[in-house]
Amino acid sequence: MSLELIGITVLWIFLYGYVIVASIDFGAGFFSYYSVITMKKHIIHKIIDRYLSPVWEVTNVFLVFFYIGMVGFFPETARYYGTALLIPGSIAIVLLAVRGAYYAFSNYGSKDNKWYMLLYGATGLLIPATLSTVLTISEGGIITEQNNFISLDWQKLFGSFYTWSVVLLSLVSVLYISAMFLSFYAFRAKDLPAFKILRGYALFWSCPTIIASILVFFTINQQNPDHFQNMLNLGWMFGVSLLCFIIAVYFLWKQIKLGIAFIFVLLQFAFAFFGYGRAHLPYILYPYITIHENFTNQTMGTALVIAFIAGIVILLPSLYLLMRLFLFDADYVQGKLIKKGD
Amino acid sequence: MPTYDSVFYSRLLTETTLAFHIIFATIGVGVPVMIMLAELAGIKRKDPYYSLLARRWARGFVITVAIGVVTGTAIGLQLSLLWPKFMEIAGQAIALPLFLETFAFFIEAIFLGIYLYTWERLKPMHHLLLLVPVVIGSSASAFFITTVNAFMNTPQGFTLKDGLITNVQPILAMFNPSMPTKVAHVLSSSYMTSAFILAAIAAYSLLKKKGDTLYAKKALKLTVTAGLVFSITTALIGDLSAKFLAQNQPEKLAAAEWHFETTTNAPLILGGILTDNNEIKYALKIPYALSILAGGTPGSEVKGLNDIPEDLRPPLYVHYFFDAMVAIGMFAIVVGLIHMWYSRKKSRKPYPKWLLWLIVVSGPLSMLGIQCGWFYAEVGRQPWILRGYMKVADAATTAQNVDKMLLLFCLLYLVLALTAVKVLSNLFKKNDGADELMALGIFAGRTKE
Numbered sequence: 001m002s003l004e005l006i007g008i009t010v011l012w013i014f015l016y017g018y019v020i021v022a023s024i025d026f027g028a029g030f031f032s033y034y035s036v037i038t039m040k041k042h043i044i045h046k047i048i049d050r051y052l053s054p055v056w057e058v059t060n061v062f063l064v065f066f067y068i069g070m071v072g073f074f075p076e077t078a079r080y081y082g083t084a085l086l087i088p089g090s091i092a093i094v095l096l097a098v099r100g101a102y103y104a105f106s107n108y109g110s111k112d113n114k115w116y117m118l119l120y121g122a123t124g125l126l127i128p129a130t131l132s133t134v135l136t137i138s139e140g141g142i143i144t145e146q147n148n149f150i151s152l153d154w155q156k157l158f159g160s161f162y163t164w165s166v167v168l169l170s171l172v173s174v175l176y177i178s179a180m181f182l183s184f185y186a187f188r189a190k191d192l193p194a195f196k197i198l199r200g201y202a203l204f205w206s207c208p209t210i211i212a213s214i215l216v217f218f219t220i221n222q223q224n225p226d227h228f229q230n231m232l233n234l235g236w237m238f239g240v241s242l243l244c245f246i247i248a249v250y251f252l253w254k255q256i257k258l259g260i261a262f263i264f265v266l267l268q269f270a271f272a273f274f275g276y277g278r279a280h281l282p283y284i285l286y287p288y289i290t291i292h293e294n295f296t297n298q299t300m301g302t303a304l305v306i307a308f309i310a311g312i313v314i315l316l317p318s319l320y321l322l323m324r325l326f327l328f329d330a331d332y333v334q335g336k337l338i339k340k341g342d
Numbered sequence: 343m344p345t346y347d348s349v350f351y352s353r354l355l356t357e358t359t360l361a362f363h364i365i366f367a368t369i370g371v372g373v374p375v376m377i378m379l380a381e382l383a384g385i386k387r388k389d390p391y392y393s394l395l396a397r398r399w400a401r402g403f404v405i406t407v408a409i410g411v412v413t414g415t416a417i418g419l420q421l422s423l424l425w426p427k428f429m430e431i432a433g434q435a436i437a438l439p440l441f442l443e444t445f446a447f448f449i450e451a452i453f454l455g456i457y458l459y460t461w462e463r464l465k466p467m468h469h470l471l472l473l474v475p476v477v478i479g480s481s482a483s484a485f486f487i488t489t490v491n492a493f494m495n496t497p498q499g500f501t502l503k504d505g506l507i508t509n510v511q512p513i514l515a516m517f518n519p520s521m522p523t524k525v526a527h528v529l530s531s532s533y534m535t536s537a538f539i540l541a542a543i544a545a546y547s548l549l550k551k552k553g554d555t556l557y558a559k560k561a562l563k564l565t566v567t568a569g570l571v572f573s574i575t576t577a578l579i580g581d582l583s584a585k586f587l588a589q590n591q592p593e594k595l596a597a598a599e600w601h602f603e604t605t606t607n608a609p610l611i612l613g614g615i616l617t618d619n620n621e622i623k624y625a626l627k628i629p630y631a632l633s634i635l636a637g638g639t640p641g642s643e644v645k646g647l648n649d650i651p652e653d654l655r656p657p658l659y660v661h662y663f664f665d666a667m668v669a670i671g672m673f674a675i676v677v678g679l680i681h682m683w684y685s686r687k688k689s690r691k692p693y694p695k696w697l698l699w700l701i702v703v704s705g706p707l708s709m710l711g712i713q714c715g716w717f718y719a720e721v722g723r724q725p726w727i728l729r730g731y732m733k734v735a736d737a738a739t740t741a742q743n744v745d746k747m748l749l750l751f752c753l754l755y756l757v758l759a760l761t762a763v764k765v766l767s768n769l770f771k772k773n774d775g776a777d778e779l780m781a782l783g784i785f786a787g788r789t790k791e
Contacts, residue, residue, distance in 0.1 A: 075433025104408030
């Protein structure tokens with residue numbers, strides 16, 4: 001495997017990691033707020049809080065990691081995306097900042113402040129929508145370069161049907177992934193009233209998710225026919241993804257094997273995400289940046305891969321510890337280890 | 343020219359974001375060290391006051407970490423949005439420390455999350471050990487990100503020709519000449535500032551005589567002592583930095599000192615103002631001091647600004663930042679020494695009010711010192727973004743609308759700052775220290791029985 005392929009694979013894995021943990025996080029913020037306005041807060045809020053509080057900071061790092069890795073492995077992305085994305089990028093930063101800060105304010109500081117909850121719940125839905133437009137942009141035709149002047153064609157961005165189907169998919173899948181995870185978590189916590197509500201959310205959002213996925217699959221043909229053709233060649237991956245979706249929803253419906261159900265949710269998105277990514281190669285920004293021509297110099301590439309391996313050696317045990325303490329520890333999940341005041 | 347405005351606004355926006363971020367970043371680097379000291383004192387002396395101190399600091403710390411994280415993410419992404427051409431080069435030459443910084447940050451994030459939620463789950467000593475990766479993570483991320491900044495001051499480890507980078511040596515780029523003094527100064531000044539900020543809180547509650555004064559007194563002693571140690575270290579490293587600048591970036595030191603003619607026996611200029619034709623008025627001149635500062639002996643030659651081409655000179659107003667930073671550093675050391683003198687004798691207690699007020703002031707002043715130091719370091723590098731390689735004007739984005747984004751971010755920081763102040767003050771009003779001591783079963787130094 002060549003260095004650039006290792007590079008993009010590492011980045012894609014981290015982006016996938018971000019999509020999953022951030023979805024759980026963003027969706028949970030929304031459900032948390034929704035539970036307040038529907039007077040169900042006392043039922044599900046604790047479950048959400050118990051999972052999210054120790055991990056929210058980690059979520060953000062996945063995104064930063066992806067971004068820094070991207071600039072490191074493929075420095076020219078900084079110039080193209082950086083110049084073109086000034087406004088959408090700034091808006092995304094503001095949303096991320098508001099969400100992160102108000103999450104902390106509302107969870108560690110002023111508990112029960114409805115406005116703080118609204119801010120972090122609402123921004124949680126806007127962030128995926130904003131970030132997902134980068135996927136449209138990477139298909140080409142929206143960032144243009146003329147006489148060394150890089151610019152973003154807003155009309156093309158918002159005029160594209162593909163853009164809107166990606167936005168739609170990001171919105172509904174956030175709610176779906178999050179609800180699936182929280183159902184599993186509530187089930188483990190033996191908190192049946194919370195489980196009942198969250199299961200309802202998960203089933204409710206599963207339908208739009210799969211419809212939006214299929215919509216995105218076909219509208220890509222309009223935006224970038226080459227990419228669509230590549231995706232057809234990898235059709236089996238999307239087929240497997242659909243199958244995983246059906247199994248996950250079936251288990252949830254039957255209320256059995258919820259841990260496995262969530263693993264199938266992970267697989268569903270993994271197959272779709274990696275299928276999409278693989279079909280996109282070798283382009284990072286069609287048609288300007290490819291992983292081969294715009295890879296960083298070999299020395300830096302090697303240094304980054306070594307740093308990455310060293311980093312992972314420290315990171316994985318730490319993440320494992322985090323999960324053991326807050327995800328797989330039955331007593332913690334059931335709320336037996338929490339004392340008031342923190 | 344559309345590019346021109348972008349440069350100006352890009353600079354302004356970057357300055358705003360960094361100035362805001364550095365407040366929380368400094369706290370983020372220094373406070374974990376202080377929490378660790380307090381928890382250690384609590385365990386070693388079996389003194390629940392210190393453990394409570396650690397706990398209350400940690401609670402407020404989370405709020406500041408949150409803002410540190412989000413503004414850190416902001417500056418990270420803004421680098422590409424505002425300085426795309428710089429980042430293209432940075433990606434080739436210094437991606438390694440940037441990349442490692444995220445790992446350090448990752449470790450910090452994971453263990454801070456665990457630390458905050460395991461007060462009751464782990465033995466005190468094990469719980470304390472969780473802070474080790476937090477401290478290592480936060481200090482390591484300061485280390486890595488400062489190497490990037492040091493690289494911008496003294497770039498090395500690559501060849502740049504016609505916009506193309508070749509011959510990259512990542513380790514050499516990272517361990518560039520200004521790295522050691524810069525990293526050391528950043529770390530020790532962060533520890534110092536955090537210690538004084540916590541000291542200011544303790545002194546303030548002593549002044550207001552709120553709650554159990556024994557708790558605040560213990561906090562005061564721990565924080566001011568640590569602050570004194572760190573501020574002396576900071577001053578010593580600052581001296582090394584000046585010697586480094588004299589060797590490697592003479593224009594920065596000369597601008598700070600309004601030193602125009604290259605001479606030996608150069609005087610140090612304190613305060614003063616500069617007239618339009620570069621005459622210095624109302625300043626205090628200390629003979630030979632600049633030469634001693636720059637080279638260790640009065641006979642050391644100090645390069646003057648007249649030997650630097652005019653278009654490569656930094657703005658001369660950096661003098662004020664430099665003086666303010668040094669003055670604040672000295673002030674902190676003096677306050678620390680007075681406190682030490684008072685704390686050594688029982689007869690000199692309780693502390694006089696003026697001393698407590700001096701300590702209260704030293705907290706915000708230290709933060710101001712950090713800001714001044716960074717403004718001096720950054721503006722002193724003008725007009726370069728990569729000294730000797732790339733000018734700021736050539737690195738900025740060509741995109742329009744930077745001015746509108748500037749407004750957007752100013753609004754964001756204003757709102758974040760106001761909410762943070764509100765949330766933090768509510769947090770500590772709601773959980774009074776005295777009540778918590780009662781809950782632990784102790785009050786006024788005695789166990790309640």
